[in-house]
Amino acid sequence: MRLALTLALIAAPALAEGPARVVSINLCTDQLAMLVAGPGQLVSVSHLSRDPRVSAMTGEAAALPVNHGLAEDILRLRPDLVLASAYSAPATLDMLRRLDLPVQVFDPEEDLQDIRANLDRMGRLLGRRDRARAVIARFDADLAALAEMPGPGGRAALYGANGYSSGDQGLAGVILSLAGLESIASELGLPHGGFLPLEDLVLADPDLVVGAARYPGASRAEEVLDHPALRAVTAGRAAISGGDWVCGTPHVLRAAARLREDARLREDAS
Incomplete structure (x- = not known):
């Protein structure tokens, strides 16, 4: 009995520290986990976490093994916890x-409160609540500092493949708002985003057009991005979204700050 009690007391701190082997199979849970996890706790992240076009934490991901979200990959890693997204393959989950x-599934972040909530949840799951609180506190401090910047x-348009544009009801809209910009998609009746004809974009005459980094090769979905009319609209007033925009992490503040800085540079050049 005494031996069992002693072993239980020894094991208790380890259990309180959270799972020892955590695997993330989604780009956004990758980044939440990398922000919160303790040394050696996160044993694999998705391969997308190393792609600078969609990931804000490629440097941190380079130090970790990657997976492709396949059940076979995950089983070999012997995880105590698997982190996934609502968009992860249901068959795999x-x-x-x-x-x-x-398996713990995270819903995508749509606003700043979702970012705080998912960071807090990640801290609880990994036994790293203090670390999560510190990340949230820094996030709120940076948000306050950003609000003081002019x-x-x-007006801005987010424009991508197939003429898709994001409105103000979502993470991209939050970034535009933090940067002091309004989304023309919302003006045109697409608050949640949707297909925006190029003609409507040209007539709206936005002050800024934000596109995504292009992948090598070509696709018919991206042909609209090479249209001469779009090039005329974006001349001198274009920006690239990049990895800071994709997931709901504190890096969205960096995206907003960059938009503000780009606007200042354009003003200085004009």
């Missing part, structure tokens, strides 16, 4: 659960 692996004002 079902298989992992049938094999009795703990914004450029004006």
Whole structure:
């Protein structure tokens, strides 16, 4: 009895520290986990975390093994916890659960409160609540500092493949708002985003057009981005979104600050 009690007391701190082997199979849970996890706790992240076009933490991801979200990959890593997104492959998640692996699914962040909530949840799951609180506190301090910076004002369009444009109801809209910009998609009846005809974009005459980094090769979906009319609209007033925009992490503040700085540089050059 005494031996069992002693062993239980020894094991208690380890259990309180959270799972020892954590695997993330989604780009956004990758980054939340990298912000919060303790040394050696995160044993693999998704391969997308190393892609600078979509990831804000490529440097941190370079130090970790990557996976491709396949059940076979994950099983070999012997995780105590698997982190996934609502967009992760349902068949993979079902298989992992049938094999009795703990899986936690995160919904995508749509606003600043979602970022705080998911950071707090990640801290609780990993046994790193103090670290999560520190990240949130720094996030709020940086947000307050950003609010004190003068914004450029004006109207912006987020425009991508197939003429898709994001409105103000979502993470991209939050970034525009933090930068002091209004989304023309919302003006045109697309607060949640949707297809925006090029003609409507040209007539709206935004002060800034934000596009995404292009991948090598070509696709018909991206042909609209090479249209001469779009090039005329974006001349001298274009920006690239990049990895800071993709996931709901504190890096969205960096995206907003960069938009403000780009606007200042354009003003100085004019």
